[in-house]
Every structure is written in structure tokens, then in C-alpha cells.
Amino acid sequence: MGRAPCCDKANVKKGPWSPEEDTKLKSYIEQHGTGGNWIALPQKIGLKRCGKSCRLRWLNYLRPNIRHGGFSEEEDNIICSLYVSIGSRWSVIAAQLPGRTDNDIKNYWNTRLKKKLLGKHRKELQARNKGNGGILKQENSSSLLLQQNSAQQLHPCWPQIPVLPLSSPYTNQSPSFNDQDSIRKLLIKLGGRFSDDYQPILDGLNLQFPHGSNSLSSTQQIQEEQVHVGSSALGCMNSIGHNQVQFGQSNEYCAELVQGQGSFITTAIGEMVSSNDYSRRLLGGSLEFFYGEEMITDNKIMGACASSSCGQSTNWGETSSSLMYPSLVASNYEGVRQEMPRECAFQELSYPGAQ
DNA sequence: AAGTCGGTCAACCGCCTGACA
DNA sequence: CTGTCAGGCGGTTGACCGACT
Known part of the structure; x- marks a missing residue:
């Protein structure tokens, strides 16, 4: 029927x-x-x-005033910015580009833009590997994580609960957004093998992450988790699934793992976005829109977790509508599990030294 | 010249949503 | 409240075309 x-x-x-x-x-x-x-x-x-x-x-x-082909750099930037923040909602993206249709943008992204960014990444990767003799690729995940943790102490970009003031989109406010998770979503959506350096995107996007007072302790937690859980994405997911680790830890831990998957697209997009004021504002605004939406889902999850054994110090019931917690997007275990491509998880597991 | 391959893009498919009876 | 329907949307398909062998 x-x-x-x-x-x-x-x-x-x-x-x-x-x-x-x-x-x-x-x-x-x-x-x-x-x-x-x-x-x-x-x-x-x-x-x-x-x-x-x-x-x-x-x-x-x-219909009148339709344009086909000949996408400008400006339009590329906007498409990338919005894709990072809201995903494949082509009609919404098209609404920001007069004369463009969602179908055109979708085709353009799938056939050109995605490859353009992938190509850019490969070049960077080759250049970097030339520079370090390919050592980076040989490192096991544990040392990678430790390296990142060291870097995190210098640039603590993974606070447990980043808090941003809610503001209306498309303002001239500084784009003080925190979009690791939407970026991560993009990486997961795109699949494939990513590079290992996260910092360029932070520089490129001019991100401002609040330095959580507990960022150092969360780093220590992650290091402890490495010992107990191992260094595979599967380990992370199993841990969450069985409530063997506390929520905040698993959240951070997953974040670290996904961070390990790298940021080639984000680097490229970061460069594109940071080169353009309008795109930045757009991204800042649309991210807020995006996070506002995500909060609904995440609040449900967090509420459920808080009432079960996996909740810890964070009191999700007190979540204010005027606050946003972008990092929670990654804490959506189901989302991470479903969106993580098999290849991605497999490659993470195949790291030498992974348990 | 013929065959193959890969990229592009117009169009279709099926699901979701909101309006309305 | 429920069922129906049209509009809207994103994902996918397949025809077409040019490059390559």
C-alpha cells in the first residue's frame, strides 16, 4: 500500500x-x-x-533571473560556509544566493566544490609529508592524542561547555562562533581520510573559544580514558553505549577522536570563509541558527542522560535558552554513530597501536 | 574510428510537512 | 483529531558529452 x-x-x-x-x-x-x-x-x-x-x-x-554556472569565489565561500553550518539544506543555501536554484547548488557542490576542497587537501598533505618525511602518518593514535593534548593546553579549543551569547543572525557582530561540531559533521559527511592538524582551521576561522576553567582537567580525563578505553572510535562508542565512562569524558574523548580525523576540508573552508567578511557574518549567523536547532535534540538527549546513570556534574535541567552548547552536538552519540562512515571507523581502528 | 570512462546536470523519485476539510 | 492532498525538499538516476586509449 x-x-x-x-x-x-x-x-x-x-x-x-x-x-x-x-x-x-x-x-x-x-x-x-x-x-x-x-x-x-x-x-x-x-x-x-x-x-x-x-x-x-x-x-x-x-522563471526570470535564473543564473546557471559561473559560480564566483564569493558564492563558493557562501555555499561552503552554509554547508558547514546547516548541512545539505540546499533550499536554504539557495535562498542566500539570488538567481541560484537549490538543484544547481546541489549539483555544483557534488561535482565541483567538494572535489575542489579535496584536491586542496591532498596538495597540503603532500606538502606536509614532504616537510616531515611522512612521519606524521606513521604515528599511532595515542601519540597523536598526546600531541594534541599538549597543543590543547596551549590552545584549549575543546572546552567542556562552551557558552555563547545568543544573537540574531546576519548582524555585524564578531563571528564568535564555536563550530567544531558542525565542521566535524562536514568531515563525517564527506568521509574519507583526513589530515591530522586541527589548528589551521582555528586560525583560518578566527575562532574564539571560551577557555573553560576545567579544560585542563578534561585533558587529563582524556589521557586517562586512553588507558582504559583504548584509542579506537569503536572503543569510544562502546564506552558511551555501556555507560562505562561519564558523559563529559566520553564527549571529550569522542571529540578528540574525531579531531584526530583531521580537518582538511575545514582548513580549506576556513581559508575561504576567513577571506570574506560577508561569509564570516553569514556563517556566524547561520551557525547560531543551526545550534539553536541542535539544542532541541541535544537537550532531549542530555535530559535523558541526566536522569540516567551517565549524567554527571552538568545539570542539564538548568539549561537556559539563552545559552548554547555547541560541543553537545558531538555528544549526540546516535548522531555520531550513524553518521560515522564505516570507512572512517575502520581506518581509525586500523591505526597501529590501536587496541 | 571505435570503445571506454568519468564528469556534468536535468529530471525523477519518494519522503516529509503544513494546510485544510 | 484525523485523513487527504499539494507543495517542497534532498537524494539519486540516467542521458549526454568530452577526454582519453
């Missing part, structure tokens, strides 16, 4: 539109509008097309 089709599939033409069909549709809509009913429209005009197909054709190709 499927859903009833929106039109009679047998009597509907499919495939590319002919110039005659385009002309019919365009002239009718220009004269009469859509009439608020796309389904009935093709019959009115005498087109053997599905109403949805007409709508798509009009929106993507026939």
Missing part, C-alpha cells in the same frame, strides 16, 4: 523538456501565474507532464 501517485504516470511524459513545452509553460505562468495548483496546471495548458515536473521546470529553468 503505497501512496497514491500525484498524477497518472501512464499518460505523463518524462525526460527532457522540449522548447515547445517550455514556451507553453512559461507563457501561461507569466500571464496567469501558477494558480496555486501545480497539479492542475499541466491539464489547463495541455501539457502531458506531471505537475511536480512543471513546478521543477519553472523554478529551476524558466
Whole structure:
């Protein structure tokens, strides 16, 4: 029992539109509008097309002021910025780019932009490996984590509970956002092997992370976790799943693991975004929008955790709507588990020294 | 010249959401 | 409150085209 089709599939033409069909549709809509009913429209005009197909054709190709191809650097930046913050919500992204359609942007991202960023990463990786003789790739995850922990003490960019003031999007305020998790989402979405250095994105994005008073202790916790849990993503997930570690620790620990997956795209995007004031503002604003949305989900999770054995010192019930906790995005275990590509998890496990 | 391969992009599919009866 | 329906959306497909062998 499927859903009833929106039109009679047998009597509907499919495939590319002919110039005659385009002309019919365009002239009718220009004269009469859509009439608020796309389904009935093709019959009115005498087109053997599905109403949805007409709508798509009009929106993507026939309506005035549509631009195809020739994406500018500025547009690249905006697309990347928004993809980092809100993901593949192409209609929202398209709304920020006059004359662009969601379909165009989606195609552009999938065929060009993604590869452009991947290519950039490979070059950087090659350059870096030349510089250090490829030693970095040989390091096991434990030493990597320790190295990162050392760096974290200098740049404590993983506070347990970053707190940002809520402000309206698209303001001229400094983009004091904290988007490691959305960036991580991007990395996970894109899959593949990432580089190991996180700092460039922080520099590139000009991020300002509040230095949590407990950041040092959380680093120590992570080091302890390494001993107890091992250094695989699976270990992290199992730990959370079985409540063997406290929530704050597992959160941090997962963050560290994913951080270990690197940041080639984020570095590239960071460079793009930081090169452009508008993109920065856009990203700052859209991130707030994004985090605001994520909070709903995460509050549910955190609420559930707080009432079970995995909650610890954080009192999630006191969460104020005026505060945002971006790091909690990564604490969404289900989200991490579902979005983590198999390849990603496998490669993490295959590190020499991983237990 | 013919075959193969990979990239691009228009169009389709199916799910979700909101309006409305 | 519930069911239906159209609109909207993101993911996917497949035709087309140019580069390469």
C-alpha cells in the first residue's frame, strides 16, 4: 500500500523538456501565474507532464533571473560556509544566493566544490609529508592524542561547555562562533581520510573559544580514558553505549577522536570563509541558527542522560535558552554513530597501536 | 574510428510537512 | 483529531558529452 501517485504516470511524459513545452509553460505562468495548483496546471495548458515536473521546470529553468554556472569565489565561500553550518539544506543555501536554484547548488557542490576542497587537501598533505618525511602518518593514535593534548593546553579549543551569547543572525557582530561540531559533521559527511592538524582551521576561522576553567582537567580525563578505553572510535562508542565512562569524558574523548580525523576540508573552508567578511557574518549567523536547532535534540538527549546513570556534574535541567552548547552536538552519540562512515571507523581502528 | 570512462546536470523519485476539510 | 492532498525538499538516476586509449 503505497501512496497514491500525484498524477497518472501512464499518460505523463518524462525526460527532457522540449522548447515547445517550455514556451507553453512559461507563457501561461507569466500571464496567469501558477494558480496555486501545480497539479492542475499541466491539464489547463495541455501539457502531458506531471505537475511536480512543471513546478521543477519553472523554478529551476524558466522563471526570470535564473543564473546557471559561473559560480564566483564569493558564492563558493557562501555555499561552503552554509554547508558547514546547516548541512545539505540546499533550499536554504539557495535562498542566500539570488538567481541560484537549490538543484544547481546541489549539483555544483557534488561535482565541483567538494572535489575542489579535496584536491586542496591532498596538495597540503603532500606538502606536509614532504616537510616531515611522512612521519606524521606513521604515528599511532595515542601519540597523536598526546600531541594534541599538549597543543590543547596551549590552545584549549575543546572546552567542556562552551557558552555563547545568543544573537540574531546576519548582524555585524564578531563571528564568535564555536563550530567544531558542525565542521566535524562536514568531515563525517564527506568521509574519507583526513589530515591530522586541527589548528589551521582555528586560525583560518578566527575562532574564539571560551577557555573553560576545567579544560585542563578534561585533558587529563582524556589521557586517562586512553588507558582504559583504548584509542579506537569503536572503543569510544562502546564506552558511551555501556555507560562505562561519564558523559563529559566520553564527549571529550569522542571529540578528540574525531579531531584526530583531521580537518582538511575545514582548513580549506576556513581559508575561504576567513577571506570574506560577508561569509564570516553569514556563517556566524547561520551557525547560531543551526545550534539553536541542535539544542532541541541535544537537550532531549542530555535530559535523558541526566536522569540516567551517565549524567554527571552538568545539570542539564538548568539549561537556559539563552545559552548554547555547541560541543553537545558531538555528544549526540546516535548522531555520531550513524553518521560515522564505516570507512572512517575502520581506518581509525586500523591505526597501529590501536587496541 | 571505435570503445571506454568519468564528469556534468536535468529530471525523477519518494519522503516529509503544513494546510485544510 | 484525523485523513487527504499539494507543495517542497534532498537524494539519486540516467542521458549526454568530452577526454582519453
